[in-house]
Amino acid sequence: MEVKCIAVFCGSKSGNNPLFEQEAAALGKLMAEKQISLVYGGGNKGLMGAVANGVMDNGGIVIGVIPELLLAWEQMHDALTEIHVVPDMHIRKRMMYERCDAAIVLPGGHGTLDELFEMLTWNTLQIHDKKIILLNTAGYYDHLVAHIRNMSYQGFLYENWEERLIVCHDAETAIGALC
Known part of the structure; x- marks a missing residue:
């Protein structure tokens, strides 16, 4: 299946490690270069802003989906290709899932x-x-991955989780895993 649109889920904050924001911007740039659209939470700060700006700065298409509740909190991006203001988080997630080919x-x-x-x-x-x-990025999810492995080891997952979740360490590898 050809990937034309990716949903990106990430923080509305940048975190303490500058690599987080750098990798988010690099992901946006790679998406634009591969002509892959972005659908994301619609914010203009943190990693959300970095990935959206990375796509737009390189001529790509960005679709934002933001709930009314978060308009001020996540500082809605006002320069997107498309913006959808929705009533709640459930509608936001559903719309993002429906619009994307991968996440x-x-x-x-x-x-x-x-x-x-x-x-x-x-x-x-x-x-x-x-x-x-x-x-x-920078091992941010190492503990989560270890916990998912433990969930599997302890018999709580129905199948091999690594068939459902691909772990990558940089934007280039992540895009390569999809294309």
């Missing part, structure tokens, strides 16, 4: 983990079969 998860907080695990759950339940990439 890449960058470092982030609770919301990012919620989006990651919802995508994985939907994939396991065969609601969709979209590839999910965990971009483990």
Whole structure:
């Protein structure tokens, strides 16, 4: 399946390591170069802003989906190709899933983990079969990956999780895993 649009889930903050923002911008640039559109949470700060600006600065298409509740908090990006203001988080996630061919998860907080695990759950339940990439910049997700391995070892996963979640360490490898 050709990947034309990627959902990127990530923090509305930049985190403490400058590599997080650098890799988000690099991902955006690579997406634009490969003519892959971005659908994301619609914010203009943190990693969200970095990936969106990386796509737009290189001539790519960016679709933002932001709930009314987060308009001020995530500082809605006002220069996107398309912006959708939706009533709540559930509609946001559903719209993003429907618009994308695959997903890449960058470092982030609770919301990012919620989006990651919802995508994985939907994939396991065969609601969709979209590839999910965990971009483990600077080892940010090492502990999470270890925990998922433990979940499997302890017998709580129905299948080999590595068939559902591809772990990459840089933007170039992540895009390569999709294309």
